[in-house]
Amino acid sequence: xxxxxxxxxxxxxxxxxxxxxxxxxxxxxxxxxxxxxxxxxxxxxxxxxxxxxxxxxxxxxxxxxxxxxxxxxxxxxxxxxxxxxxxxxxxxxxxxxxxxxxxxxxxxxxxxxxxxxxxxxxxxxxxxxxxxxxxxxxxxxxxxxxxxxxxxxxxxxxxxxxxxx
Amino acid sequence: xxxxxxxxxxxxxxxxxxxxxxxxxxxxxxxxxxxxxxxxxxxxxxxxxxxxxxxxxxxxxxxxxxxxxxxxxxxxxxxxxxxxxxxxxxxxxxxxxxxxxxxxxxxxxxxxxxxxxxxxxxxxxxxxxxxxxxxxxxxxxxxxxxxxxxxxxxxxxxxxxxxxxxxxxxxxxxxxxxxxxxxxxxxxxxxxxxxxxxxxxxxxxxxxxxxxxxxxxxxxxxxxxxxxxxxxxxxxxxxxxxxxxxxxxxxxxxxxxxxxxxxxxxxxxxxxxxxxxxxxxxx
Numbered sequence: 001x002x003x004x005x006x007x008x009x010x011x012x013x014x015x016x017x018x019x020x021x022x023x024x025x026x027x028x029x030x031x032x033x034x035x036x037x038x039x040x041x042x043x044x045x046x047x048x049x050x051x052x053x054x055x056x057x058x059x060x061x062x063x064x065x066x067x068x069x070x071x072x073x074x075x076x077x078x079x080x081x082x083x084x085x086x087x088x089x090x091x092x093x094x095x096x097x098x099x100x101x102x103x104x105x106x107x108x109x110x111x112x113x114x115x116x117x118x119x120x121x122x123x124x125x126x127x128x129x130x131x132x133x134x135x136x137x138x139x140x141x142x143x144x145x146x147x148x149x150x151x152x153x154x155x156x157x158x159x160x161x162x163x164x165x
Numbered sequence: 166x167x168x169x170x171x172x173x174x175x176x177x178x179x180x181x182x183x184x185x186x187x188x189x190x191x192x193x194x195x196x197x198x199x200x201x202x203x204x205x206x207x208x209x210x211x212x213x214x215x216x217x218x219x220x221x222x223x224x225x226x227x228x229x230x231x232x233x234x235x236x237x238x239x240x241x242x243x244x245x246x247x248x249x250x251x252x253x254x255x256x257x258x259x260x261x262x263x264x265x266x267x268x269x270x271x272x273x274x275x276x277x278x279x280x281x282x283x284x285x286x287x288x289x290x291x292x293x294x295x296x297x298x299x300x301x302x303x304x305x306x307x308x309x310x311x312x313x314x315x316x317x318x319x320x321x322x323x324x325x326x327x328x329x330x331x332x333x334x335x336x337x338x339x340x341x342x343x344x345x346x347x348x349x350x351x352x353x354x355x356x357x358x359x360x361x362x363x364x365x366x367x368x369x370x371x372x373x374x375x376x377x378x379x380x381x382x383x384x385x386x387x388x389x390x391x392x393x394x395x396x397x398x399x400x401x402x403x404x405x406x407x408x409x410x411x412x413x414x415x416x417x418x419x420x421x422x423x424x425x426x427x428x429x430x431x432x433x434x435x436x437x438x439x440x441x442x443x444x445x446x447x448x
Contacts, residue, residue: 006307008336036432040282048431124438144438161388
């Protein structure tokens, strides 16, 4: 089974604008994409992104060893959103370069720690983490019932023209 | 039914569509729902363009009254009771033998899950309610939906030929926003439910609308034109032979659709995680 991800050109633009803003002390911003999911005829899982949940300025922790560190309130608020809106949540941040991005060791460690927490509020839904670069993306998806996350194998941007990242 | 074979479709004359346009078009999966006058025209053009993967859906078989507009249909097809999907598949495969074609001679609702993996859906159906339902499926899976509508009306003893093509992008105005789907139109249609008799249709009007629809498609799939985005609603006046952006567009400037704004309008409506295992077992 492949995991596919779709986002509209408008939402991708919003993600890049919102997360590209400077923060009072963190060197990068993070957020969460609210998504829904579907199964395709060929057995693939498709993640359909809907909107961006921003992490508030005051919910970052001042930690110069990492680009951005979310505090407990950031996670709590994101869990609330997932619960209330029945959303599949994908943590998102930017790498400001062209070409395929990758998860840093800190990204790997931190996402593996907090992403499965979303199953406490939405156990039926996949959740995950995504990094967008200038022209590409990478992502992982935690699927209910499976311990290890799956790689997102294709990112589609829907617009005029549509494209793949 | 799957039809495929191997031979190259030469696309040198349209290479201006972009360096990778041939591979983009070949990788593209398109659904055409309704293969009458509009849908058969769309299919023929997409076949020539080099679209590589088709899902063709129509429940009907060729009848004599279809021959005034059904591209590719012959007298022989009428005699043999050939399906419209088979006729259209034959037309496309005749142009591009490498094409992958899936046909469903059924109501589209029966095979709606197959629509989810398409890159673009063309709606070439008559009824307003079906157009709304098709658009809803497209929106659920963030798929651009291109809608064709044609009508002939008798007004004061004179026939008026007209139609429109609408582009419903997942983050743009929908058919309701554009005034194509209205409660009044749905109500009138429901009252006519079951009424016999075909609606007037003519080949040249179908051809104009199909060409406009394919124009939208090419802008969605290939990066050939970086200028102004196309108007999302184009109207055809068959009496004066004019095509123009709809006047309704002035009210849709900067408009954000509220009909499909909720998170709940995305994805499988009845999602269950166990479905993943069931689907994997099936595949």
